[in-house]
Amino acid sequence: MKISGLLIVWYLFGNIFYVAAQGRDREIKVSLDEQSAVKQIEIPKNRKIKNVVLMIGDGMSLTHMYSAWAVNKRRLNLENCQAVGLAKTCCYDRLITDSGAAGTALATGHKTRYHFVGVDPEGKPLQTLTDLATAKNKSTGIVVTCRLNDATPAAFCAHNTDREAAEAIIADYVHCGVDFIFGGGKRYFDERSDGRNILEEMQRAGYQIPADKAGLDTIKKGKVLAVWDKHDLPRPGVRKEILSEISSKALDFLAQNKKGFFLMIESSQIDDYGHSNQLKPLMEEILDFDRTVGKVFEWAARDGQTLVIVTADHETGGLTLVGGSLENGEIVGKYSTGDHSGVMVPVYAFGPGAEKFTGIYENTDIFLKIKELLKL
Numbered sequence: 001m002k003i004s005g006l007l008i009v010w011y012l013f014g015n016i017f018y019v020a021a022q023g024r025d026r027e028i029k030v031s032l033d034e035q036s037a038v039k040q041i042e043i044p045k046n047r048k049i050k051n052v053v054l055m056i057g058d059g060m061s062l063t064h065m066y067s068a069w070a071v072n073k074r075r076l077n078l079e080n081c082q083a084v085g086l087a088k089t090c091c092y093d094r095l096i097t098d099s100g101a102a103g104t105a106l107a108t109g110h111k112t113r114y115h116f117v118g119v120d121p122e123g124k125p126l127q128t129l130t131d132l133a134t135a136k137n138k139s140t141g142i143v144v145t146c147r148l149n150d151a152t153p154a155a156f157c158a159h160n161t162d163r164e165a166a167e168a169i170i171a172d173y174v175h176c177g178v179d180f181i182f183g184g185g186k187r188y189f190d191e192r193s194d195g196r197n198i199l200e201e202m203q204r205a206g207y208q209i210p211a212d213k214a215g216l217d218t219i220k221k222g223k224v225l226a227v228w229d230k231h232d233l234p235r236p237g238v239r240k241e242i243l244s245e246i247s248s249k250a251l252d253f254l255a256q257n258k259k260g261f262f263l264m265i266e267s268s269q270i271d272d273y274g275h276s277n278q279l280k281p282l283m284e285e286i287l288d289f290d291r292t293v294g295k296v297f298e299w300a301a302r303d304g305q306t307l308v309i310v311t312a313d314h315e316t317g318g319l320t321l322v323g324g325s326l327e328n329g330e331i332v333g334k335y336s337t338g339d340h341s342g343v344m345v346p347v348y349a350f351g352p353g354a355e356k357f358t359g360i361y362e363n364t365d366i367f368l369k370i371k372e373l374l375k376l
């Protein structure tokens with residue numbers, strides 16, 4: 001036992017050191033074989049706001065977007081946004097936040113302690129945007145590329161003083177009331193140490209649980225939980241366009257409610273490649289997210305009553321561009337940390353009410369602005 005334990009520790013440390021050593025304080029050159037699709041999107045004229053889509057790039061900041069813009073040969077769908085602001089990311093007890101406290105700020109409007117999800121600094125459960133929207137008879141959705149117990153979705157759907165309490169967080173989904181749920185982490189639903197089967201419990205609570213994308217496509221109304229990957233979803237090259245496809249499905253699904261909807265979409269693994277200091281997969285994640293942003297903006301432009309906000313919870317990796325070539329779509333980047341960095345994050349807005357997101361404010365104000373605009 002002791003020897004195998006030591007081997008595991010040696011293996012983990014070896015890997016962390018190896019991954020960090022690849023990127024930290026070293027110049028990494030990246031270019032792509034093909035560019036990511038970008039469209040020019042017409043700005044909707046309508047002033048009425050019925051729906052809000054909050055899109056979070058976990059660990060994504062200005063340098064990430066500018067790097068993706070450069071490797072994509074000076075084009076991003078995000079550039080269709082109408083307004084930009086800056087959000088302060090510090091949490092209740094630290095200058096540099098984690099995703100738990102930052103997600104809680106966005107989901108509930110409260111600054112909380114590092115590693116807390118959906119609870120205040122004293123550990124008391126908080127109402128989230130999905131709770132408030134449900135109370136106003138709006139439909140709600142969560143679409144993420146990580147396991148559903150990970151910090152950002154947990155901040156919207158669960159309440160815990162420990163973001164690592166995977167099984168307890170997943171058990172909270174039974175009562176979260178969210179209508180459309182997509183993400184990974186199936187093993188925390190049906191391979192649990194407490195013997196509970198959360199998939200069966202959610203089925204009894206009225207959720208339809210499709211086994212795959214084809215199954216999901218046959219579901220037209222009601223509540224749906226789509227969880228197919230045991231842990232996080234695989235990287236973009238493997239999972240293909242699943243984030244934009246499921247996001248589009250969620251929009252059509254939720255829009256059937258005449259009272260409107262709130263949808264949170266997260267590109268969760270941008271953060272992972274900041275932590276591991278890997279620049280090429282980071283660019284692939286950002287451009288996958290940008291294609292999804294393009295699809296959501298297009299949908300919102302057609303609908304005319306949907307406000308879309310694109311932001312981040314914090315920056316990861318301390319990424320800096322130190323060189324590159326516009327002509328060749330090449331970037332030279334350097335990471336300064338394998339952790340989160342302390343910086344304000346941009347907030348991009350598209351659709352009616354976008355102008356409310358200009359200026360400098362706290363991340364908790366994003367919640368307050370959404371609450372006010374949707375009259376929650």
Ligand SMILES: [Zn+2]
Binds near residue numbers: 314
């Ligand atoms: Zn994060």
